[in-house]
Amino acid sequence: MSDVIAVLPEAIVTATAIVLLGVAAIVGDERARPWMPWLMLLGLAAALASPIAYPSSGLAFGGFVVVDEFTAFFRLTFVVLAGFTALIAPPYLRRERVPDAEFYATVLFSTVGAMTVALATDLITLFVGLELMSIPVYVLAGLQRRDRYANEASLKYFLLGAFSSAILVYGFAWLFGIAGSTELTQVSAAVAKAGLGSPEVVVALALVTAGLGFKAAVVPFHQWTPDAYDGAPTPSTAFMSVAPKAAAFAAILRVMATALGPVQLDWAVVFALLAVITMTAGNVVALVQTNVKRMLAYSSIAHTGYILAGVAALAAGTSAGAAVIFYVFAYGIMNLGAFASLMFIDLEGTRGATLDELNGLWSRHSAGALAFTVFLVNLTGIPPTIGFLGKFLMIQPVLDAEFGWLAVAIALNAALAAFYYLRVVVHMFMYDPDATAPRIEAARLLSASLVVAAIVTILLGILPDPVYAFALRAAEPVVIR
Amino acid sequence: MILDRPVLDHVLTLLVVIPIVGLVPLLFFMRDERAAKQVALVTTFVELVVSLVMLAQFRVGEAGFQMVDSVLWLPTLGIRYEVGVDGISVLLVVLTTLLTFISVLYSSGGAIKMRVGEFMAAFLLLEVGMVGVFIALDLFLFYVFFELMLVPMYLIIGIWGGTRRIYATLKFVLFTLSGSLLMLVAIVAVYLASGDAGSRTLSFTDLVSDRGRFAPDFQFWAFFAFALAFAIKLPMVPFHTWLPDAHVEAPTAGSIILAGILLKAGGYGLIRFALPLFPIGAQAWLPIILLLSVVAIIYGAAVSTVQKDLKKLVAYSSVAHMGFVTLGIFVLNVQGGVGAVLQMLNHGVVTGALFLFVGIQYERTHRRQIADLGGLANGWPLYTTFFGIFVLASLGLPGLNGFVGEFLVLVGTFRYEGDPVSGLVWGPLAAIGVILAAVYLLWMFQRVMYGPVREAYKDLPDLSPVEIASAVPLLALTIVLGVFPQPFIRIIEPSLERMLALASAAAVAVK
Numbered sequence: 001m002s003d004v005i006a007v008l009p010e011a012i013v014t015a016t017a018i019v020l021l022g023v024a025a026i027v028g029d030e031r032a033r034p035w036m037p038w039l040m041l042l043g044l045a046a047a048l049a050s051p052i053a054y055p056s057s058g059l060a061f062g063g064f065v066v067v068d069e070f071t072a073f074f075r076l077t078f079v080v081l082a083g084f085t086a087l088i089a090p091p092y093l094r095r096e097r098v099p100d101a102e103f104y105a106t107v108l109f110s111t112v113g114a115m116t117v118a119l120a121t122d123l124i125t126l127f128v129g130l131e132l133m134s135i136p137v138y139v140l141a142g143l144q145r146r147d148r149y150a151n152e153a154s155l156k157y158f159l160l161g162a163f164s165s166a167i168l169v170y171g172f173a174w175l176f177g178i179a180g181s182t183e184l185t186q187v188s189a190a191v192a193k194a195g196l197g198s199p200e201v202v203v204a205l206a207l208v209t210a211g212l213g214f215k216a217a218v219v220p221f222h223q224w225t226p227d228a229y230d231g232a233p234t235p236s237t238a239f240m241s242v243a244p245k246a247a248a249f250a251a252i253l254r255v256m257a258t259a260l261g262p263v264q265l266d267w268a269v270v271f272a273l274l275a276v277i278t279m280t281a282g283n284v285v286a287l288v289q290t291n292v293k294r295m296l297a298y299s300s301i302a303h304t305g306y307i308l309a310g311v312a313a314l315a316a317g318t319s320a321g322a323a324v325i326f327y328v329f330a331y332g333i334m335n336l337g338a339f340a341s342l343m344f345i346d347l348e349g350t351r352g353a354t355l356d357e358l359n360g361l362w363s364r365h366s367a368g369a370l371a372f373t374v375f376l377v378n379l380t381g382i383p384p385t386i387g388f389l390g391k392f393l394m395i396q397p398v399l400d401a402e403f404g405w406l407a408v409a410i411a412l413n414a415a416l417a418a419f420y421y422l423r424v425v426v427h428m429f430m431y432d433p434d435a436t437a438p439r440i441e442a443a444r445l446l447s448a449s450l451v452v453a454a455i456v457t458i459l460l461g462i463l464p465d466p467v468y469a470f471a472l473r474a475a476e477p478v479v480i481r
Numbered sequence: 482m483i484l485d486r487p488v489l490d491h492v493l494t495l496l497v498v499i500p501i502v503g504l505v506p507l508l509f510f511m512r513d514e515r516a517a518k519q520v521a522l523v524t525t526f527v528e529l530v531v532s533l534v535m536l537a538q539f540r541v542g543e544a545g546f547q548m549v550d551s552v553l554w555l556p557t558l559g560i561r562y563e564v565g566v567d568g569i570s571v572l573l574v575v576l577t578t579l580l581t582f583i584s585v586l587y588s589s590g591g592a593i594k595m596r597v598g599e600f601m602a603a604f605l606l607l608e609v610g611m612v613g614v615f616i617a618l619d620l621f622l623f624y625v626f627f628e629l630m631l632v633p634m635y636l637i638i639g640i641w642g643g644t645r646r647i648y649a650t651l652k653f654v655l656f657t658l659s660g661s662l663l664m665l666v667a668i669v670a671v672y673l674a675s676g677d678a679g680s681r682t683l684s685f686t687d688l689v690s691d692r693g694r695f696a697p698d699f700q701f702w703a704f705f706a707f708a709l710a711f712a713i714k715l716p717m718v719p720f721h722t723w724l725p726d727a728h729v730e731a732p733t734a735g736s737i738i739l740a741g742i743l744l745k746a747g748g749y750g751l752i753r754f755a756l757p758l759f760p761i762g763a764q765a766w767l768p769i770i771l772l773l774s775v776v777a778i779i780y781g782a783a784v785s786t787v788q789k790d791l792k793k794l795v796a797y798s799s800v801a802h803m804g805f806v807t808l809g810i811f812v813l814n815v816q817g818g819v820g821a822v823l824q825m826l827n828h829g830v831v832t833g834a835l836f837l838f839v840g841i842q843y844e845r846t847h848r849r850q851i852a853d854l855g856g857l858a859n860g861w862p863l864y865t866t867f868f869g870i871f872v873l874a875s876l877g878l879p880g881l882n883g884f885v886g887e888f889l890v891l892v893g894t895f896r897y898e899g900d901p902v903s904g905l906v907w908g909p910l911a912a913i914g915v916i917l918a919a920v921y922l923l924w925m926f927q928r929v930m931y932g933p934v935r936e937a938y939k940d941l942p943d944l945s946p947v948e949i950a951s952a953v954p955l956l957a958l959t960i961v962l963g964v965f966p967q968p969f970i971r972i973i974e975p976s977l978e979r980m981l982a983l984a985s986a987a988a989v990a991v992k
Contacts, residue, residue, distance in 0.1 A: 319678075366511075377632060381662075383625040392621075395669040407669070411662035418658050419651065422635065426647050430639045469557045 006060035006067050009047040009075055010115050013082075016043025017108035024101030033100050037086040037445075040104050044083045048076065059121065063183060066121040066477075073325055073474035074118035074250050081243050081332050082111040087449035088340040089235035091441065098143050098233055106143070107239055110136035114247035117254070123172045123182040126251055130168070130215065133247045134161050140236035141228055149351060153231025160214065160224040168211025174204035175259065184259045192262035205267055208255060209274075216248035217304050219278040229297035234346045237293065238339035241300045242332040249307055249328050253321060257314055257478045264314055271312035272406050279305025279413045286420050293352025295420055296338055299379060302417060303331050309410060310394050313401035314479060320397035321475025323390075326468055330390040330457075334378035337453045341372035344440050358424060360433025365440045367447045369428045374454035376421040378461075381414045385461035393468065492535045493564040493616045494550050496574070499528045500605040500612075507605065511598035518589035521601035525582040528608065532578040539571050541968075544975035546618065546686070547571075554622070558672075561684050563618040568976030569752060569822055570615045572969065573745055576829045577611045579958075580741040583951045584734035587837060590947035592733055592844060593641060600641060607633035607738065614746045620668050620683040620754065624661070627750075630743060631657060634735065642730040649723075649730035656723040660713035667706035671758070674699060689757055689983050697761045704762025707755040708770070714747030717770075717807060718777040721800045728796035729849075733840025736792065740799050741833035745825045748806040752821065752980065756810065760984040763811070767899065770811045775910045777804030782917035786924070791842075791849045794925055795835045798875065801914055802828045808911060809890035812904060813984065817893025818977040819970055824886030826969070827874070827962060831883055834871040834955040838864070841948055842929075845941040851925060855932040861943045865930055867952050872926050874959045876918040882962035887915060 004011065020039060024032045057067050085107055093100050113133030120126035138161060142154025176182055178200050179190035194201050213221040229237045260267065282302030289295035310324035344365050345353035362369040378387030391414060398407045460467060489495075503524030510516035539547060546565035554562040566574060585604055593600050610633070613626030631654060639650035668683065674695055675681045675688060682688065695703065713720040724744075728736050756763050781801030788794035802824065809821030841864070842857065843849055858865040874881035877888075894911055897904030944952070962969060 380658075382632060382658075383628050388625075388628070392665065392669065395666055396673065399666070399670050400673055407666045408663065411666045412659070414662050415655065415659035419655055422651065422654060425635075426639060426651070429636060430647055430650075465555050465557055468555070472557060 002056065003060045003065075005054045006056045006065060007119065008050045008054055008056070009079075010112050010119070012043060012047040012050055013079075013108050013112050013115065016040060016047070017105040017112070019043070020101050020108070021105045029100060033090075033094070036100050036104050037090055040086045040108065041083050043108070044079045044086075048079050051075075064122045064125045065119045067119065068477045069470070069473040070250075070253075070325075070475070070477050071118045073329075073470055074246065075115050077246055077329050077332055078111050078114045078118070078243060081239065081246070081336060082107055084333070084336050084340075084449065084453060085235060085239040088238065088336075088343065088446050091443040091446050092233065092235050092343050092346060095441075096144055096233060103140070103143060103235070106136040106139050110134075110140070110239070110243060114243050114250070117247045118250045120251075120254055121184050123175060123184070123187070123255075123259075126254060127165075127169055127172060130247065130251055131165060133244055134165065134215070137236075137240045137244055140240055141232040143236060144233045147231075147233075149231035150233060151231075153228045156224050157228040164211050164214030164221065167207055167214070171204050171207030171211055174200055174207060178204060184254060187259040188261055191260055196263045196266045201263060205260060205263070208260070209267070209270070212248060212252050212255065213274070216245055216252065216308070217301050218274055218308060219281045219301065219305070222278070222282075222301050222304075225301055226294055226297045229300070230291070230294045230352060234293070234339060234343050234352070237297075238336045241297070241339055242336045245300070245304065246328045246332055249311075249324060252311055253324060253478045256311060257321065261314075261479075268312050268315060268401070271308055272403050275305045275308035275312055276406060276409045277305070278302070278308060279409065283413050283416045283420075286417070289420070291352050291354050292358060292424060293339070293342055295424075296335070296342075299417065299420070300335055302413065303335065303379070305413070306391065306394055306410060307331070309398050309403070309406050312406065313397040313403060316397035316400035318472055318475040318479050319393075319400065321479040322468065322471040323393045323397050325471040325474050326393050326464075327390040329467065329471070330378070330386040330460075333453055333457055334375050334385075334387050337371065337375040337450055337457070338379060340446070340450060341368060341375060343446060344368040344443070355423065355427045356434070357437070358427040359431040359437070361428040364433050364437065365447075367451050368440070371447070371450035371454040372428065373425050374457060376424055378457050380418045380421045383461060384458060386457045386464065387461070389461055389464045389468075489534065489538070491550050492531060492538065493548050493566065495531055496528065496535065496578075496612050496616070497564070497609060499531060500524060500608040503605050504602060507598060507602050511602070514597040517598035517601045521585050521604060522582075522589060524605060525578070525585045525608065528612075529578040529582045532575050532612075535566070536571060536575050539566065539972070541568075541972050542975055544568070544979035549618070551618075551684075554619075559680070559682050560621045561619045561682070562622060563684050563686075564613075564616040564622070565618050566616055567979075568973045569980065570749065572822075572826055572972060573615045573749060573829075574612060576745075576826055577608070577615065577742050579954060580737055580829060580833050581608045581611070583833070583837070583954065584737050586947065587737075587840075587951040588732075588734045590945065590951075592840065596640065600637070603633040603636050604734070607637070611738075611742045611746070615749060618685045620671065620685065620688075623750075623754070624665060624668055627661060627746065630746065634739065634743065637735040638727055638731045641732040641735065644730075645726070646730040649726040652723045653727040656713050656716075656720065660710035660720075663706045664710035667703045670699070670703060671695075685754065685758075695759060695761075700759040700762030701765050702762070704755055704759035704766060707759070708751065708766060711747040711750040711755060712773075712807075714750070715744055715803050715807065716747070716800065717773050717803070718780055718800065719773075721777070721781075724800060725793050725796045728799075728836070729790060729792045733836060733843075736836040736840065737833040740795075740836055741829040744799065744803060745829055748803065748810070748821065748825050751807065752810050752818070757980050757983040763984065767811055767813075768902070770807060771899075771902075771907055774804045774808035774811065775907050777801060778808070778911050778914035779917070782914045782921060786917065786921040788921075789850055789852060791839050791851055791854070791925070791929065792836070794851070794921065795832060795839060798918065798921070799828070799832055801918065802832065802875075804914070805887055805890045805911070808907065809886075809893055812890075812893045812897035812899075812907075813981060814893050814896055815974065815978055815981065816889050816896065818981060819973050820886050820889025820891075820893055822973045822977065823882075823962070823966065823969065824890060827882040827886045830955050830958045830962070831871055831874045834867075834952060834959070835875060837951060837955070838868045838871065841944065846938055851928050854929045854938075856930075856934040857938060858930040859934045860939060860941060863944045863949070867944070867956060868930070869926065870956060870959065872922050874963065876922045877915050880963050882959050882966075885963060885966040891915075
């Protein structure tokens with residue numbers, strides 16, 4: 001029974017997904033449509049509240065699963081992101097005739113997978129979680145099945161994702177070979193004993209880095225990202241640009257910090273280099289994009305680079321782990337919001353939005369333009385926003401771990417990124433709208449949730465202490481001193 | 482007094498809050514031009530009055546920070562919300578509130594024709610950042626305000642600016658942002674160097690209390706990062722290229738604020754943070770900064786002389802004037818420092834006024850090329866008088882304010898005994914800049930105001946009441962600061978001596 005209580009939130013989310021599918025089948029898609037997001041939010045709220053009613057901590061399922069502060073933080077993050085997705089999706093789904101129930105249920109299944117990653121104390125749990133998270137996302141990418149771009153996105157994502165999973169599981173196999181166990185703590189002990197001198201550890205390290213790199217879209221393992229993000233229906237893009245990335249970093253923290261923590265000093269430099277390459281490549285390519293959706297896809301690669309810098313700096317201790325966790329949370333809200341803001345244009349039936357299509361959005365839809373601007377300011381890292389705090393907290397452990405050049409690279413990249421983020425603001429505020437531009441449909445729920453989210457990013461930018469303190473506690477169990 | 486004591490005990494926090502409070506009704510009246518103007522006018526006026534109340538509360542002769550509000554803001558990081566003013570910053574705060582009020586007043590007179598509500602909202606947000614920069618005593622808080630100024634100014638230039646506004650505004654933001662992001666790295670480094678985990682701080686008063694905190698090597702790079710950010714903002718040659726573009730394209734009110742306040746944030750940052758925190762680093766970079774200052778003075782003046790565009794001329798003259806500010810700060814003596822602070826105030830008043838008058842003129846003639854203008858004095862006696870006085874103040878005529886600051890800076894420079902090059906070299910070179918200022922300003926005045934009356938400009942009206950109301954406070958300050966600089970020097974001097982003492986004592990302590 002205590003095992004079930006340990007995974008009660010995950011169980012509730014799964015049940016919600018099944019109920020949604022069932023309700024849609026029984027009362028019919030059309031009648032169920034208005035209630036779907038609210039039903040989903042109810043389930044998510046219950047999942048979030050359940051650990052308060054039935055607290056549980058420590059190992060469960062014979063050591064396959066652990067509930068600690070790390071789990072709690074990521075559960076919160078994933079539930080918030082799924083809830084946010086539910087609030088922004090309806091107008092697009094209706095417009096593009098994407099099946100509602102399937103969309104919401106798939107998001108929920110993916111969320112369960114992501115939450116499982118955060119629970120993992122064992123390579124097997126971790127892998128199952130990652131796959132459970134990934135497979136629904138492939139489906140989400142292709143949910144608009146009559147759209148050839150969506151098909152392309154889905155297929156590309158699936159093939160490369162499956163490939164990366166194979167690499168990852170092969171790396172896990174090597175780790176099992178070294179330790180004779182799949183438990184993270186035992187792997188850690190065995191790796192510490194073997195050291196980097198043994199070729200097995202090097203092979204495992206390389207395979208695991210590549211496999212997790214694919215999931216997080218680290219350059220050079222990022223090729224699937226732009227096409228997948230660009231081709232997928234926009235609400236799917238919004239979700240899959242944040243939740244899988246957050247889960248990937250949860251996995252990276254669990255595996256790299258805990259299992260491979262003993263050889264941290266050896267892989268840190270590699271990660272630092274990967275971080276610089278990732279952020280620079282993402283930003284440079286984003287500079288020349290004229291489709292904002294594609295630009296945001298590349299920008300999300302750049303943000304992977306920033307987060308990776310924190311992983312490279314794990315020698316600094318919990319502050320590095322907390323920086324990664326905080327940034328993942330901040331990135332989740334701001335990036336989901338940014339993609340979702342595109343839906344004001346998407347609702348008119350075009351794919352994504354070119355810069356010119358955003359001309360004069362401020363006079364066409366003030367709330368949407370304002371919210372989008374706030375998210376872009378967040379992504380740029382200008383205070384007082386949560387995005388700025390993410391960068392501030394990230395630079396701290398990076399300098400502490402004596403990666404001065406990496407901190408400078410983050411700063412220069414942020415300045416570079418400002419150019420393309422602010423260009424979007426230029427088009428929204430400083431150009432007049434096209435006379436032939438179609439009227440923007442009123443989507444009250446979408447506008448309201450975007451405005452609320454924008455305000456939240458500013459409020460948390462001014463008063464981030466509760467979140468950061470939580471992130472510090474969450475980093476405690478994964479970072480080995 | 483309408484306000485009761487307890488509120489006025491937190492007068493600085495009040496200064497930050499008032500514009501934010503003003504934003505709330507503005508959001509509701511966004512589409513109603515008249516209401517938006519009124520809300521903005523009332524808000525900036527109240528802000529001005531409160532800042533004058535603050536000035537009245539200021540105890541002249543004390544060197545330390547006054548009216549300090551300090552609360553632990555981010556307990557897990559030990560970062561504080563800490564605000565306070567001393568002699569260096571108190572006058573800059575009043576300058577900020579005054580220029581903001583004047584800009585809003587002038588803009589509500591019809592200079593801004595579209596999206597008035599948004600314009601006023603951007604201005605109020607800008608005011609929060611500007612006031613905050615001058616009162617923040619925690620580096621983190623300072624950085625937040627420093628960056629907060631960026632987005633509103635970006636919008637002000639980009640939406641209400643001239644034809645090349647988008648190029649200009651992107652250039653402005655990217656220049657400023659690259660500098661300040663490197664400063665952010667340095668701020669984090671300062672934070673890490675300030676102590677062991679758990680006792681770290683970014684509070685200025687804490688950071689300067691322990692003198693041997695930063696190693697010489699560390700200071701070298703930290704000073705570089707700070708000085709770079711401020712040098713871009715100031716701007717110092719060779720980082721000045723964004724300034725002419727931004728000024729030419731910005732609407733008049735934007736130019737006033739840009740020249741009057743935003744540039745001062747750079748000078749203020751140097752004198753408040755870069756110098757006292759990293760005195761040894763400052764020593765290492767001193768020769769280069771002095772050289773660049775003198776280059777800025779001569780180059781700015783020389784380039785101004787050949788400008789064909791009126792606004793560009795004033796913009797380049799700002800580069801020269803800011804050269805005096807850095808020169809005064811880094812000769813590291815009281816005369817130079819007091820001169821630099823006065824020069825910041827004077828430049829804010831005078832150049833703000835010059836941009837105002839260029840703007841007034843442009844609105845009537847729609848010409849900014851000097852060659853297209855001429856003979857304006859015939860129809861505009863009032864305009865000519867005002868503009869003439871500000872031009873004379875800008876070129877440093879004794880009896881007007883421009884003279885006082887430049888004179889003190891030059892005195893300080895001559896007294897500077899540094900190697901490899903002493904003040905006896907820098908002083909005469911800087912003095913050439915003063916002469917050149919007379920050349921380009923008087924020549925410009927002659928070409929624009931005198932000469933034959935042009936048919937097209939014959940019937941254009943002289944100053945309107947709103948324009949006169951905007952200009953009179955600036956004129957009064959120009960004369961008062963020029964004739965009675967002593968009260969202002971008394972405010973500045975003790976705090977400045979304390980800053981210099983911090984800078985030199987710290988240098989000794991580590992050696």
